[in-house]
């Protein structure tokens with residue numbers, strides 16, 4: 001038996017007919033940029049997450065960068081975040097010229113520990129960027145309370161948590177601005193790269209729309225006026241907001257990006273969004289199966305915080321004998337992945353920040369012990385049983 005960590009082919013087969021038809025419709029329709037699928041997907045995404053604005057972009061990293069820029073964060077500013085995440089979280093902060101300030105995580109949720117945030121706040125701190133790692137929601141009430149007290153923005157990096165809930169509310173709807181990734185292996189993945197920014201704030205939405213498209217056009221003009229406190233009339237042209245024919249396209253108001261979700265990706269994502277809750281429920285059922293099957297071993301199974309719905313982007317185990325166990329499973333045809341082997345404060349790219357081993361002990365502890373086993377909705381009972389039995393055979 002061979003079982004991959006995530007089997008994208010099997011997922012594709014369940015939606016092939018619809019996805020193929022929609023993708024081919026885009027091809028034959030020849031409206032490849034900012035067409036009807038992008039507009040409809042943004043609307044459907046707003047409904048799904050429960051937010052006012054969704055701004056699609058080229059990938060999840062751009063989403064973070066544009067969100068930070070829209071908040072005016074840059075040179076000389078500090079943003080508090082977690083060291084136990086994918087590199088893009090901190091990279092985006094550095095990319096806009098600000099400094100990531102790492103706060104240790106909790107050993108149970110793997111998420112930023114709100115009780116350690118306040119001691120890291122300085123007069124340069126502008127925002128807190130929590131990451132709902134592996135699909136487990138952060139303690140947003142605690143984070144928002146600290147942010148409010150110190151007048152900081154909160155940016156949720158929700159790349160791994162589409163469909164996760166915190167106290168009955170969707171992840172992504174609990175902060176000033178939040179970002180998602182549609183990288184193929186994410187819970188809602190496209191057939192390439194894609195990302196989304198969401199917010200309930202009209203002004204931030206306008207600035208993000210301007211920044212993603214060279215700061216040009218109507219959104220560029222509106223964003224320029226907002227940023228410069230100009231109350232001026234806007235030469236509205238609602239006849240068509242198709243980029244190709246927009247008369248304001250060659251008038252640029254801000255230095256922006258070229259970061260768009262492709263029409264063909266939006267068409268595929270619309271098909272997949274309809275299946276997402278079912279897939280996430282499948283993941284939760286698989287997690288329950290694993291938890292039950294592994295409860296008598298020495299492995300630490302994932303904790304699900306109270307008042308949350310965890311969507312198990314990855315199912316993470318902890319073992320003292322990670323290297324041996326991972327290699328044993330590999331021999332038996334079971335794929336595994338190590339997330340994350342190097343916490344960000346110890347990455348070479350951040351030596352200039354001066355962190356050393358021992359500074360953030362929980363993140364470091366986890367980085368030596370955590371690994372992922374196969375997790376996707378289409379896993380069969382036979383496969384899950386084989387995985388559990390093989391792990392037990394190893395005798396941890």
Ligand SMILES: *Cc1c(COP(=O)(O)O)cnc(C)c1O
Nearest residue numbers: 059060061086088089159181183
């Ligand atoms: C995947 C991911 C990103 C980046 O998304 P891309 O679409 O790959 O650019 C950012 N943050 C986290 C936590 C991620 O998992």
